[in-house]
Amino acid sequence: xxxxxxxxxxxxxxxxxxxxxxxxxxxxxxxxxxxxxxxxxxxxxxxxxxxxxxxxxxxxxxxxxxxxxxxxxxxxxxxxxxxxxxxxxxxxxxxxxxxxxxxxxxxxxxxxxxxxxxxxxxxxxxxxxxxxxxxxxxxxxxxxxxxxxxxxxxxxxxxxxxxxxxxxxxxxxxxxxxxxxxxxxxxxxxxxxxxxxxxxxxxxxxxxxxxxxxxxxxxxxxxxxxxxxxxxxxxxxxxxxxxxx
Amino acid sequence: xxxxxxxxxxxxxxxxxxxxxxxxxxxxxxxxxxxxxxxxxxxxxxxxxxxxxxxxxxxxxxxxxxxxxxxxxxxxxxxxxxxxxxxxxxxxxxxxxxxxxxxxxxxxxxxxxxxxxxxxxxxxxxxxxxxxxxxxxxxxxxxxxxxxxxxxxxxxxxxxxxxxxxxxxxxxxxxxxxxxxxxxxxxxxxxxxxxxxxxxxxxxxxxxxxxxxxxxxxxxxxxxxxxxxxxxxxxxxxxxxxxxxxxxxxxxxxx
Numbered sequence: 001x002x003x004x005x006x007x008x009x010x011x012x013x014x015x016x017x018x019x020x021x022x023x024x025x026x027x028x029x030x031x032x033x034x035x036x037x038x039x040x041x042x043x044x045x046x047x048x049x050x051x052x053x054x055x056x057x058x059x060x061x062x063x064x065x066x067x068x069x070x071x072x073x074x075x076x077x078x079x080x081x082x083x084x085x086x087x088x089x090x091x092x093x094x095x096x097x098x099x100x101x102x103x104x105x106x107x108x109x110x111x112x113x114x115x116x117x118x119x120x121x122x123x124x125x126x127x128x129x130x131x132x133x134x135x136x137x138x139x140x141x142x143x144x145x146x147x148x149x150x151x152x153x154x155x156x157x158x159x160x161x162x163x164x165x166x167x168x169x170x171x172x173x174x175x176x177x178x179x180x181x182x183x184x185x186x187x188x189x190x191x192x193x194x195x196x197x198x199x200x201x202x203x204x205x206x207x208x209x210x211x212x213x214x215x216x217x218x219x220x221x222x223x224x225x226x227x228x229x230x231x232x233x234x235x236x237x238x239x240x241x242x243x244x245x
Numbered sequence: 246x247x248x249x250x251x252x253x254x255x256x257x258x259x260x261x262x263x264x265x266x267x268x269x270x271x272x273x274x275x276x277x278x279x280x281x282x283x284x285x286x287x288x289x290x291x292x293x294x295x296x297x298x299x300x301x302x303x304x305x306x307x308x309x310x311x312x313x314x315x316x317x318x319x320x321x322x323x324x325x326x327x328x329x330x331x332x333x334x335x336x337x338x339x340x341x342x343x344x345x346x347x348x349x350x351x352x353x354x355x356x357x358x359x360x361x362x363x364x365x366x367x368x369x370x371x372x373x374x375x376x377x378x379x380x381x382x383x384x385x386x387x388x389x390x391x392x393x394x395x396x397x398x399x400x401x402x403x404x405x406x407x408x409x410x411x412x413x414x415x416x417x418x419x420x421x422x423x424x425x426x427x428x429x430x431x432x433x434x435x436x437x438x439x440x441x442x443x444x445x446x447x448x449x450x451x452x453x454x455x456x457x458x459x460x461x462x463x464x465x466x467x468x469x470x471x472x473x474x475x476x477x478x479x480x481x482x483x484x485x486x487x488x489x490x491x492x493x494x495x496x497x498x499x500x
Contacts, residue, residue, distance in 0.1 A: 119329060121295060124321075124350075
């Protein structure tokens, strides 16, 4: 019953987020700050993880090709498909649920605990629009992060495969080009956009409606991470079935 | 002026406010007192519009809150200033930015006009050389002054304070009380303060509403509260040794 109540409350929150906008000259600065915190601040971890996971995917694929009948370009092909279809959009989003999601929940939750949200409301400010809307807009740039992740994942795979002498550069590049479907890029970025919205709103929901003190802020951040991950995985399944199934 | 007519508020099975009626006049420092759990905070939040009463009416200068749509309610809130118990300053903003915030949100002033106005109220609350400091870099008393400056920067008609001197030393607490009292008279604001500090009651309580278990048990002035025979009030007022001695002296003087 509580889940159903939260589900309804989440959509009521979204309605409020998009109503009674804050003045543009204030909103503009809030959006820039959120881009700095949520997008720019996440690049380091995404770059690091993508590069090495791409390398691991390439090595694992190469090590599992036993039969001489399987062409070596499959290493490049598998790296491309794994990184573009799943690793970059989905698993990077799960990582972001931990990094960005916890940050959003704890920062909004702390504002709730210290009555800063009440202060906004008392002043007549639409606190949901003020706090959540800039995060949604900032995360519209999330596909750029994922594009970087895709590029570096494949680069990591290429370097690992070539430097480890699992395949040649030409074979790897052939694998990258073979049977390429541009729709897969659309699919990956469509998923990314959906995940960006989830990353901005679900952690905000748990931060905004939390009750209690400092301990509860920590609990809310954990709950937010769990639910953001669960929703990302469910939406991933549904979008995959709808777009590729 | 705020008129409260028979308001009730329930949370689940808990009937927190049980038919409170009173009148808070402009230019006067009105205090709500009572023990913890008596309903003071819920009452104050109801006056602020953060809780909607289940029954009864609240009238702000004869405007009924229950008849207002969401835009009118938001506009009404622009006429309110609030000093929170923990000051509730925005911790990512400097002192000046905190005070300028309501102006940035709602006024059509230029940047320099906003700065002038903010500096004026910052000076009014006797705060100096703190404009560029973050809330975490200033003392609790200074934070309270910033909170008061932010609350009055937009010339509010109504000022609400939740335990404005909690966590402050007795001397600073008196300074903060006097500041609120002066500002109330100077700008003819309807000020409502939620407190359980008897020093505040004694110093600035022009009207006092005593709540007990969600009821209005008693109301009167700071002169009357020390003479009342209401058992609940005397039990609350003379719960400290200091006030017991003051009462004893009063009785001895009278007799």
